[in-house]
Amino acid sequence: MGEKSLLHSVAALLFFHSIVTSSMAIPSIKTDQTALLVIKSSISHDPKNIISRNWSSSAPICTWIGINCSSRHQRVTSLNISYMNLEDRIPSELGNFSFLSSLDLRNNSFYGTLPQELPILRRWRLIDLSCNSFSGPLPSFFSSLPNLRVPFQLPIGNLSKFEHLPLNRNFLQGKIPKEIGNLHHLTSLNLAFNKLTGCIPLPIFNLSTLRVITLTSNNLTGELLASICDNLSVLQLLYLYGNQFNGTILSSL
Secondary structure (H helix, E strand, C coil): CHHHHHHHHHHHHHHHHHHHHHHHHCCCHHHHHHHHHHHHHHCCECCCCHHHHHCCCCCCHHHCCCEEECCCCCCEEEEECCCCCCEECCCHHHHHCCCCCEEECCCCEEEECCCCCHHHCCCCCEEECCCCEEEEECCHHHHHCCCCCEECCCCCCCCCEECEEECCCCEEEEECCHHHHHCCCCCEEECCCCEEEECCCHHHHHCCCCCEEECCCCEEEEECCCCCCCCCCCCCEEECCCCEEECCCCCCC
16 A cells, blocks of 8 residues: 555656646746846847836736737737837847737847747737848748738828838848748838848749839849839839949839
């Protein structure tokens, strides 16, 4: 009886341990809070003291400035810290927000390569990283985020909302990845004012949904073929100036 009792006790302890371990591994609002506090601690320049004063563990994180949570799951779904003049790298903990669908970092001074954790988060709908100091190559992982969408008001016609990839005004280098051509619902591509080189990948000109292409002020080269706009039936705006393209301006453009 003693041995059986001991075996039952050990089995019960192992079962309890497995439950505790599995529950600890499940992401929760605490996971989001930890990630936000890491982001807070990594910011070296916060001139308005918005993050340093408001993001406090003494208050529920869903009440913090720039944070929105889902009422159903009580998880962070939106992070908007735009126009705060913040400065530093984006830590890898960004990948811990398993319910995050909206990220707005525009008009800050974040630097380094674009966060490699972006593809981990499959709920992406809105993203804006423009007007920062991100550098390095333009990653191809955006092709794995086909649902990116940003509401944006155009000052022309009756266009009001479109899917938009804003990476303009950074220091991105290298070639434009051809994988952007896999974003079959993309309607606006803005890579202006970077340091991109090479030719414009031809798959981009097969995106029949594109209404706006802005590649202004890079170091792009190559010849603009007469047929580049043949599949862009809804194209409204095409900005290519400030590059090193060869040949004459096409009348078809």
